Amino acid sequence: MAQINQNQKHIVIIGNGISGITCARHIRKQDSDIRITIISGETEHFYSRTALMYIYMGHMKYHHTKPYEDHFWGKNRLNLVHDWVTEIDIDNKKLNLEQSPPIEYDLLVLALGSKYNTFGWEGKDLKGVQGLYNYQDLEDMEANTRNCQRAVIVGGGLIGIEMAEMLRSRHIPVTFLVREKEFWNNILPEDEARLVGRHIREHHIDLRLETVLDKIIDDGNGKVKAVITQSGEVIPCQFVGLGVGVSPNISLIQDTPIEVDRGILVDEYFATNIEGVYAIGDCVQYRNPPPSRPKVEQVWYTGRMHGETLAYNLTHKPVPYQPGPWFNSAKFLDIEYQTYGVVPCVWKHPLDSFYWEHPEGKICFRALYDGNSRQLKGVNSMGFRLRHEYFDVLLKRGGTIEEVISSLHEASFDQEFAEDHHQHILHAFESQTGIKLYPIKKKRKGLLALFGL
DSSP states (O other): OOOOOTTOOEEEEEOOSHHHHHHHHHHHHHOSSSEEEEEESSOSSOOOGGGHHHHHTTSOOGGGGOSSOTHHHHHTTEEEEESOEEEEETTTTEEEESSSOOEEOSEEEEOOOEEEOOTTOBTTTSBTEEOOOSHHHHHHHHHHTTTOSOEEEEOSSHHHHHHHHHHHTTTOOEEEEEOSSSTTTTTSOHHHHHHHHHHHHHTTOEEEETOOEEEEEEOSSSBEEEEEETTOOEEEOSEEEEOSOEEEOOGGGTTSSSOBSSSEEEOTTSBOSSTTEEEOGGGEEESSOOTTOOSSOOOHHHHHHHHHHHHHHHHSSOOOOOOOSOEEEEEETTEEEEEEEOOOSSOOTTEEEEEEEOTTSSOEEEEEEETTTOBEEEEEEESSOBOHHHHHHHHHHTOBHHHHHHTGGGGBOOOTTOOOOHHHHHHHHHHHHOOOOOOOOOOOOHHHHHTTO
16 A cells, blocks of 8 residues: 555545545645545535434434534535546546546545345335435435324334434334344343333334334335234334345445455455555455454444544555454433443353343443453443543453452543442442452542532
């Protein structure tokens, strides 16, 4: 991989999501002269895709989701082209667009994102059947649910729970079909999965576990009127939300010499097999994944790190991508979820687990560790916030489970005067393991610290 040279004067980035925009911004910080063009047919300006649900729910307007004012792009000489790329001409380093004239490039960055899965169900193309990934999907959902009397969500993932919350905000009854034994229990351990499932039902969502979609029924006019499960049950509905995951969006490069598998294949520097062509974000598949990482990572913060790493490599001596310990966060209706390190849904010896759950059943903490070395492997938290930096440092240096439990107050990220769960977690650990830990000396916050109390 080579740095930008004097003969490479135009970098073109396809995609204006977090990966592409981060890459463009960081290249500009390091090089004030290079010409940078960003192409996207989705929206003219970068916006926070994770905020789509709040637009639908009426909490935000679209312009609230744009982190930068519209003049930012011209001020920083980042040329925006609002159009769809229809063809990549690798031989001539040229992009053909739907409405705009062709654009030539010296270096090309593919930040194509994801597309939602459909799995070939009968009726998947009916009006009223859709997933939720981009702004066009939000517009479709607005139109498709305008006179909706009942909705069905298929798939127990993060997109599915977001769509269910969106629909319930408009008082639309929702039936939620999940093929697994518990909600998201291909990712979550059983205790956490059950906790989330209870919470979903408390929000008046009809959660159907171990229920599989068979087909979607046409009303005779090209619109959905019902779904049929594999058990033969007919559920009338006017909207079907597909929450069965996403896949790398690679259709644009299928007929090019760029190598793909599930995603666009890249090395540790985000270089493809074609010189001068790079890929970052959700569309990427690592040829050799970093330790304890999947081949395809489709998480907001990893997309940002991709963009930062590639920008650095194009303007400095290249370094390999080193993301550090895994991290993710999400929201299940009113319950915030964080995970650090590795916490699979099941584990084997010598791994061991400590689990604590609040008596009210909406807050929990799990720590997975090596039963021999006592080294922490990962944690889950639900219903209260913990600091990323704390666990990033601790996991990198191999901290122990006892260290985590006795110093968990240092990771606290909850607002002032929130209920303190750390002493309860400490006492539960001592009770479950028989190991006596030093009592926590809690850090004082706010007015207590001000008055020395």
